[in-house]
Amino acid sequence: MEKPFAITLDPGSSLANRTGSWRTFRPEYVDRLPPCNAACPAGENIQGWLFHAEGGDYEAAWRALTDNNPLPAIMGRVCYHPCESACNRQNIDAAVGINSVERFLGDEAIKRGWKFHPSAQDSGKRVLVVGSGPAGLSAAYHLTRLGHRAVIHEAAPLAGGMMRYGIPKYRLPRDVLDAEIRRLVDFGVEIRLRTKVSNVLEALQDGFDAVFLGVGAHIAKRAYIPAGDASKVLDAVAVLHDMEGAQLPDMAPMLGRRVVVYGGGNTAIDVARTAKRLGAEEAIIVYRRTREKMPAHDFEVEEALQEGISIKWLSTIKEAGEDDIMIEKMALDDKGFPQPTGEFERIPADSVVLALGQDSDLGLLENVPGLVTDKGLVQVDAAMMTGHPGVFAGGDMAGNERTVTVAVGHGKKAARAIDAYLRGKTYAPPPKPELATFERMNPWYYSDAPKTVRPVLDIIRRQSTFEEVLGGLDEHNALFEARRCMSCGNCFECDNCYGVCPDNAVIKLGPGRRFQFNYDYCKGCGVCAAECPCGAIRMVPEEN
């Protein structure tokens, strides 16, 4: 077309006008640390694996998950999910059911027989891992991934540590435990059962370049309770341990019809619920403080109460008789500590189970130069190394926070430190990005979607069998739950920045490749950052 001068123009010719020069602030894409990831003791990239699950690619999700944690099916059952407590979605409706999605992925992996891809490298180094609990398994897994040979020495006849000998079956079915351990063995982790290490330095002599200690805490703490000869006082560790050996109900520990459990932790709850399942008519937890102060997780307390377990708050056991115990009422003082009141009560009891905490058996560490212990805990540095070079430790023996998840995290961290140590380096964790706080997000964009409640085993069956109490999500629910993730601080390709830019200055790179700013035209208005649902864009002042 022969166009009249000046008044008629060629289409799109304004591209010659680079409006980027107007900018005083520039937008930048960032990946902030989602609060779930920040809270995960195992260092999982939860937002990262949920991203894949949201798209229905469960294997990719599982692989992203197992980059950090080799035990998702176990995690999905026994983890106390601090991630959910930290979840930003609580500010909208309820936390994302991360734990249930994790369990779905773990179960899916078992069902589908997904294996770990073998490590491409072989360092030729051998590392001894003492104990096959979560810390040891995690350390061995990560060491294997890093190309080292990991050999676990386990004193017990079966692997799993406290996951097997401390956690009741109704919380962690043993086929799940076995499956995830078997996968690790298939991956190349060597587990030597019934192999107790009684002297770590001697064991190291057997061609190992380093050692990771994860012996756990299997020795029950005792409290002095005056008891008659006929009275039956047991400890929780033993009761739960014996449950594992019991192939038939009549081989289970004899606790009687009326069982009193003394303590306020999760172990106390586990024992009480186990007693109920063994046929006890009454299972009573005696705890010296209040429910608010109880270390056990609230949902476990709730489940126990539902199952008919009663709890005597603000009570201590003064003495145990043949068929009853005497308790003393307590009262909290100004500082919240329980103080005796002098008021007593007798309650019937066939047995008393003490659940007052556990200690580690540190016998194998005698005479290790430089290694320090304090109040029964092995002291380690930030890289999980003890005072003795090459000797690392984690799990219950090295920390006060004794959960499976913490142990898995210790194992991973230690493996990376061991890897650095074997290369003659010092492990330096990568710097953490800033936290993706709720304030940095634009929650308007998330549609309303309350949490999917996992099916709970019918109450009668819960009281009489060791079947798993919490069910899993089916695929539909799991997908729904995964899609409740707000992807805090990390682009999830919602196209908002691309759409809301008044200057078309965002380039869409295609699925999985996110976006890029076109600074030739970006005027720096910041609408993209304001309207980014997940807070993955920040505005930075331009130099000069």
Next chain:
Amino acid sequence: MLKQIEGSRAVAEAVALCRPEVICAYPISPQTHIVEALGELVKGGALAPCEFINVESEFAAMSVAIGASAAGARSYTATASQGLLFMVEAVYNAAGLGLPIVMTVANRAIGAPINIWNDHSDALSQRDSGWIQLFAENNQEALDLHIQAFRLAEELSLPVMVCMDGFILTHAVERVDLPTQEQVDAYLPKYEPRQVLDPREPVSIGAMVGPEAFMEVRYLAHAKQMQALERMPAYAAEFKAVFGRDSGGLIHTYRAEDAETIVIAMGSVLGTIKDTIDEMRLPENGGHRIGVLGITCFRPFPHAAVAAVLKNSKRFIVLEKSLAVGSGGIVATDVRMAVTGVGLQGYTVIAGLGGRAITIKSLRGIFEQGMRDELERVNFLDLDRKAVDKQLARERTIRRSGPIAENLLRDAGVVAARNY
């Protein structure tokens, strides 16, 4: 085909033969009969395909024409007087965008005082709008000029205004020769726009142009319009070849070859002037050597053609139906520019404002005065000097002298008296 019909009807039929594709209509006297006739042709199916749009104002009429023309349709509308002024912003815009719209202006005075009768104030107010302006002397020429107007407009991509005297032509029933569709089709090619809104080749029309290019845009508008000075005679010649009669062109002369005095005018008054001159040239009336120059194409102004006619005369008298208030004649100004340096005596006669009858008697009187060089530079034909003097005196003596038009009417005894 010869037909005895009203001028408006003749124009409407000529426009219809040009196959317009969009016509917008808004009623205003004395133009209304044209669009009424066109509306009937469209609604009855005689003119198809064509969209006839009843708009809500003249401003919309021109705006619809702008849109239609920019989208590649042959577009037509008609207006007059206040209507033309109401659409002025769009009139300039159509020219600025270079859209070949053809519009009939049935010339009428502009108010206040409101007046529906003929003069050229309306069209001449738009002399700088960028439109080509053609003035018809009679209904046959009005008819013919519309056919030429489409040709010219579309070739140059400029809008063309065909001006015809309101009532005098629009409402006069005369015999006209209506061409056939075949003739018009042979003369007027299909509209091929120079620029068009087309999704296959998108452009932005109507950009904002700043000081860096605005002068050039205006210059090009001028240069393009000046091209019409060459095209008009050529199209008139072609027209003669197809239709067999002289019509259009830049100017017409009558008995000017030997004239010492040349009367210059536009539109239907040329007929009266010719009659007057014929009378004056009679030996018994003195055998005055007086001739006529009729301007058909007022914009662009044919300076060279006018100068060529006048160069052998002694004087010219511009008789015009318009007044540049505070200056004098409008046409006269252009004529004087055309003969700059030639040293002719020139007079302006303002005549026929608001439909005032222009009689042979009055014309003869003022022409004879002119030939005796007794005229002022600017003269008002048949002005009631007594009435204006009275009003001027009134304004000198009374502060609240009242509305002029009503005063004059009262003085003339048209409305009931009321003393001031």
Next chain:
Amino acid sequence: MSFQPIKFYQTGTFTVGNRLLPPEQRSVQASAKRFNSINSGHRACQGCGEALGARYAIDAAMEATDGQLVCANATGCLEVFSTPYPETSWQVPWIHSLFGNTAAVATGIAAALKVKDQGGTRVVAQGGDGGTTDIGFGCLSGMFERNDDVLYICYDNQGYMNTGVQRSSATPPAARTATTMAVGPEPGNVFGQGKFVPAIALAHDIPYVATATVADLRDLEAKVRRAMEIRGARYLHILVPCPLGWGTAAHDTIRMARLAKETGIFPVFEAEHGEIRAVLPIRRQLPVEEYLKPQKRYAHLFGKQPHVEVIARLQALADRNIRRYGLLEQA
């Protein structure tokens, strides 16, 4: 609602797109191949709501017509910032004629296309609130009553922003503009004036009238799509916040539109043949202060001695909208 609510995909229909959605459920704006009818390099202010609204609307119309579209544009910000010689941002056939004649120009285009193209190519006219509700209102009403095949889109930023923020008949009460100064006993624009052109459009009984904001892209696109399915005169009135004229932060443009809708200040509805068919309900209702406070044009209402009675009157207007259009009812 104008659009079909979709299954839960993290963000529903609130975000522009979402990688989880099947392509047919994604917005036009989410597409990497979207038309960008108005291209980069335009000279709109930072965070311009009108530039955004125009791209949303015209891209949607382009999609709906498979690119067979012509646009007419009124004088105003959109025209000035998009087509200063020698550059245009438009990638569609586009014409600017005058400030007040855009609806008529579009009528002419539609008439021409009906003759030339049997109506295969469609027409959108667009202008700001000044060009629509004031100077262009006569032509708009004429186009409506003739039921010409034109979609007219008004980008309402509630004032003459191009000329330096003067009052238009779309300027809300109490708002400060350069001609409704924040001085005197009743600072800002007066109450009881102004007009809501969508309601006037409804009174013409034209086939389609809708309102939208730049904060609800899906709704906006669905309305353009619906409008392009219909022949005859159609009117879409889009609220486009103006950082300059409203005195808001450039990054708050969409937020302001969202607040206008969520407070009930701006009703978002859809009507066919003179009857309201659907409203976009308020999702999380907020008091008008939430909307007013971030805007400097209402700053005189706050400060040390807030004009609580004026704020109450504005709240009453929002409440009337909520009642009149049923904005709190479930969709």
